[in-house]
Amino acid sequence: xxxxxxxxxxxxxxxxxxxxxxxxxxxxxxxxxxxxxxxxxxxxxxxxxxxxxxxxxxxxxxxxxxxxxxxxxxxxxxxxxxxxxxxxxxxxxxxxxxxxxxxxxxxxxxxxxxxxxxxxxxxxxxxxxxxxxxxxxxxxxxxxxxxxxxxxxxxxxxxxxxxxxxxxxxxxxxxxxxxxxxxxxxxxxxxxxxxxxxxxxxxxxxxxxxxxxxxxxxxxxxxxxxxxxxxxxxxxxxxxxxxxxxxxxxxxxxxxxxxxxxxxxxxxxxxxxxxxxxxxxxxxxxxxxxxxxxxxxxxxxxx
Numbered sequence: 001x002x003x004x005x006x007x008x009x010x011x012x013x014x015x016x017x018x019x020x021x022x023x024x025x026x027x028x029x030x031x032x033x034x035x036x037x038x039x040x041x042x043x044x045x046x047x048x049x050x051x052x053x054x055x056x057x058x059x060x061x062x063x064x065x066x067x068x069x070x071x072x073x074x075x076x077x078x079x080x081x082x083x084x085x086x087x088x089x090x091x092x093x094x095x096x097x098x099x100x101x102x103x104x105x106x107x108x109x110x111x112x113x114x115x116x117x118x119x120x121x122x123x124x125x126x127x128x129x130x131x132x133x134x135x136x137x138x139x140x141x142x143x144x145x146x147x148x149x150x151x152x153x154x155x156x157x158x159x160x161x162x163x164x165x166x167x168x169x170x171x172x173x174x175x176x177x178x179x180x181x182x183x184x185x186x187x188x189x190x191x192x193x194x195x196x197x198x199x200x201x202x203x204x205x206x207x208x209x210x211x212x213x214x215x216x217x218x219x220x221x222x223x224x225x226x227x228x229x230x231x232x233x234x235x236x237x238x239x240x241x242x243x244x245x246x247x248x249x250x251x252x253x254x255x256x257x258x259x260x261x262x263x264x265x266x267x268x269x270x271x272x273x274x275x276x277x278x279x280x281x282x283x284x285x286x287x288x289x290x291x292x293x294x295x296x297x298x299x300x301x302x303x
Contacts, residue, residue, distance in 0.1 A: 001290050003276040004164035006194050053078050054091040060107045064115050073114045076123060077107050083131035105303040106131065112296060129286060136284045137272045141188040143261065145207075145216040148178045148186035154301050156294075157188045159269045159279040162204060163197035167278045168224045170291045177294050184302055189220065191265040192277050199230035202253075204262045206235045209252035210244060218242040 055074055065073055077091040084100035086093060090110070093103035109130070113123045129135050139157050158174065160167040178185055191207075193200035203223050210219035222238040223230065239249045252258055269279065272286075280287040280294070283301060287294065 002166040152186040159192035161277040163200040
């Protein structure tokens with residue numbers, strides 16, 4: 001996903017890392033037991049066979065994978081743990097029809113990433129970001145503009161900058177997803193004006209001022225459509241275009257309360273290590289894939 005970076009980020013930009021999990025087994029010895037005693041204690045004991053690898057899951061369509069990529073998928077779903085935290089692999093969770101309802105979508109997610117050409121290490125990290133308990137963050141929608149069904153089962157939270165070209169490109173894709181999954185997804189907009197963008201703070205304040213008159217999203221769309229024309233006179237024209245009360249709008253542009261709202265959004269982003277825009281979180285998980293793949297990700301969430 002293309003992004004604009006903060007001029008002086010407080011946190012490093014995340015990079016994919018290979019997530020390797022090691023297991024060690026330690027054998028104990030009883031010095032007082034003779035070999036005869038050991039034999040007597042378990043005369044028929046045999047080594048425990050490792051779990052059999054699961055090569056097929058009828059619930060997961062892998063017809064698009066060729067031999068090498070299918071092998072990678074089989075390896076990963078037999079190695080990655082259940083997204084519900086159970087001590088079994090994703091494959092075994094699906095095959096044994098365990099209660100975890102996220103196992104089938106997780107196996108499909110891995111298949112999609114393999115098919116799209118991601119490497120093993122990248123897939124492991126993406127899987128961790130999506131399913132590990134440690135990577136989920138808490139973000140509130142209170143006080144922020146919301147587009148879509150208020151009670152939708154899936155929430156997208158976007159930290160954005162009106163002067164960031166990548167945010168402008170992401171905006172129609174996010175709108176398309178809301179239309180595609182109407183009633184099932186909502187988008188929460190949070191401001192993250194970058195210091196190197198001269199007009200981003202004032203544009204954010206203008207959007208909030210328009211929101212005071214119930215027209216946040218109308219101003220949001222105009223600001224992105226006219227991203228290179230964000231001078232005060234331009235913004236006043238956009239306010240007139242969407243038929244705002246201009247006297248109230250100009251007063252709100254000077255509001256300390258509105259500025260504080262924008263700054264609170266930015267502080268919220270810094271808290272969850274946002275350092276670039278757009279930064280997107282879906283159900284509390286940082287979304288690291290290209291913006292045009294959000295629809296697939298949402299479908300997997302709804303599964």
